[in-house]
Amino acid sequence: MNYDVIIVGGGLGGLIASIQLAKSHYQVLLIEKYNYPFNKVCGEYVSNEVKPFLKEIGLDLESLGSTNINRFQLTSIKGKSLETPLQMGGFGISRYTLDYELFKIAKSLGVTFVLNTNVDDIQKINETFFLETNTNQTFETKVVIGSYGKRAKLDKSLFREFPTQTQAFVGVKYHIKYNFPKDLIALHNFKGGYCGISAIEDDKFCLCYLSDRKNVKNSGGINEMEKEIMCQNPFLFDIFHNAEFLFEHPLVINEIIFTPKSAVHKNILMVGDTAGLITPLAGNGMSIAIRAAVIASKLISNFLQKKISRVELEANYTEEWNKNFKNRLWRGRQLQKLFGDEFNSNLAISVLKKMPFLIKPIIRATHGNVIQ
Numbered sequence: 609m610n611y612d613v614i615i616v617g618g619g620l621g622g623l624i625a626s627i628q629l630a631k632s633h634y635q636v637l638l639i640e641k642y643n644y645p646f647n648k649v650c651g652e653y654v655s656n657e658v659k660p661f662l663k664e665i666g667l668d669l670e671s672l673g674s675t676n677i678n679r680f681q682l683t684s685i686k687g688k689s690l691e692t693p694l695q696m697g698g699f700g701i702s703r704y705t706l707d708y709e710l711f712k713i714a715k716s717l718g719v720t721f722v723l724n725t726n727v728d729d730i731q732k733i734n735e736t737f738f739l740e741t742n743t744n745q746t747f748e749t750k751v752v753i754g755s756y757g758k759r760a761k762l763d764k765s766l767f768r769e770f771p772t773q774t775q776a777f778v779g780v781k782y783h784i785k786y787n788f789p790k791d792l793i794a795l796h797n798f799k800g801g802y803c804g805i806s807a808i809e810d811d812k813f814c815l816c817y818l819s820d821r822k823n824v825k826n827s828g829g830i831n832e833m834e835k836e837i838m839c840q841n842p843f844l845f846d847i848f849h850n851a852e853f854l855f856e857h858p859l860v861i862n863e864i865i866f867t868p869k870s871a872v873h874k875n876i877l878m879v880g881d882t883a884g885l886i887t888p889l890a891g892n893g894m895s896i897a898i899r900a901a902v903i904a905s906k907l908i909s910n911f912l913q914k915k916i917s918r919v920e921l922e923a924n925y926t927e928e929w930n931k932n933f934k935n936r937l938w939r940g941r942q943l944q945k946l947f948g949d950e951f952n953s954n955l956a957i958s959v960l961k962k963m964p965f966l967i968k969p970i971i972r973a974t975h976g977n978v979i980q
């Protein structure tokens with residue numbers, strides 16, 4: 609079968625793009641490495657900028673048990689704490705549930721899924737893309753969306769070069785039971801990283817952190833690092849000593865880097881983390897992935913209807929991507945520099961405590977407007 613669009617990767621970016629395109633009656637194939645539902649490293653706090661949009665595509669967040677989060681706490685490595693209301697706020701829901709529900713919506717709209725399958729290579733010959741998978745299948749299409757996340761082997765096959773970054777991070781996630789307010793998201797600093805905690809469905813909390821990978825290496829492992837480094841923050845000490853950890857093992861991802869990438873590569877439109885990864889402390893990588901998918905789908909629809917050429921499709925998408933996200937990602941990177949260092953995190957919290965009027969514009973700088 610010849611598809612109008614093939615989407616590589618079914619996280620939020622890929623699933624939303626598939627839904628938008630299927631709603632416009634295009635033949636869409638989505639290829640995903642895993643089978644739904646599955647857990648994913650993510651803080652699971654979703655900015656409210658996408659809430660009306662998700663409702664409109666048929667996601668009933670309340671009945672899924674999502675939590676409303678409207679307060680923010682920030683603590684320094686030594687446990688100095690600052691709390692503030694969150695202007696726009698967000699909601700908490702696990703990726704296990706969120707991605708699975710979107711998958712079901714996409715399926716009901718006629719999207720074809722090939723699961724448990726990796727796309728290994730993509731070639732374009734004249735106007736047709738050929739996608740090869742690890743299961744030795746080849747699929748053909750007119751348009752490809754790359755939504756395969758932060759970094760994949762596929763980047764290598766596509767000769768996608770990223771500037772080398774000296775500091776790479778690991779991401780770790782747990783689901784826990786803990787005595788903690790459901791309307792609060794806390795970000796606790798530790799040497800070389802920060803750890804978020806916020807409520808999700810079923811009275812559970814997501815505990816997710818980003819750490820300089822040197823921490824893990826120097827401590828001799830994840831658990832050792834948690835005890836030696838993270839527990840120096842009294843808030844994290846309390847969590848690691850009193851919470852009930854629900855996963856048998858932590859969920860871990862490696863090699864997280866925040867260097868800028870390209871929104872279009874080899875005629876493939878990249879959305880979500882594949883186009884650029886915002887530092888998680890901003891708490892809105894998911895809303896960026898969703899917004900980019902909406903933008904890409906609209907332009908792809910224009911291309912398939914022959915209203916714009918491929919050159920225009922790629923130029924317009926790059927322009928829109930830069931306009932919507934480039935500065936947000938840059939600001940996220942600058943903000944991250946304030947954290948993970950004892951002196952800077954203490955100073956940042958002391959300054960913000962004395963000048964609380966600075967908090968609102970800082971949070972605003974990494975967020976977008978509500979998607980209509």
Ligand SMILES: Cc1cc2nc3c(=O)[nH]c(=O)nc-3n(C[C@H](O)[C@H](O)[C@H](O)COP(=O)(O)OP(=O)(O)OC[C@H]3O[C@@H](n4cnc5c(N)ncnc54)[C@H](O)[C@@H]3O)c2cc1C
Nearest residue numbers: 617619620621641651652653727757779880881892893894
């Ligand atoms: C530690 C950490 C905490 C975070 N916390 C938050 C938060 O609280 N709030 C927030 O908004 N954002 C957060 N983010 C960011 C957020 O997780 C991402 O921005 C978001 O998941 C991006 O969605 P995506 O669709 O681009 O990628 P993903 O959701 O990563 O989806 C990519 C998909 O592609 C699949 N895939 C990969 N390679 C292939 C292949 N070759 N073939 C087929 N399939 C493939 C993967 O299995 C995956 O399902 C956090 C990130 C990290 C690292």
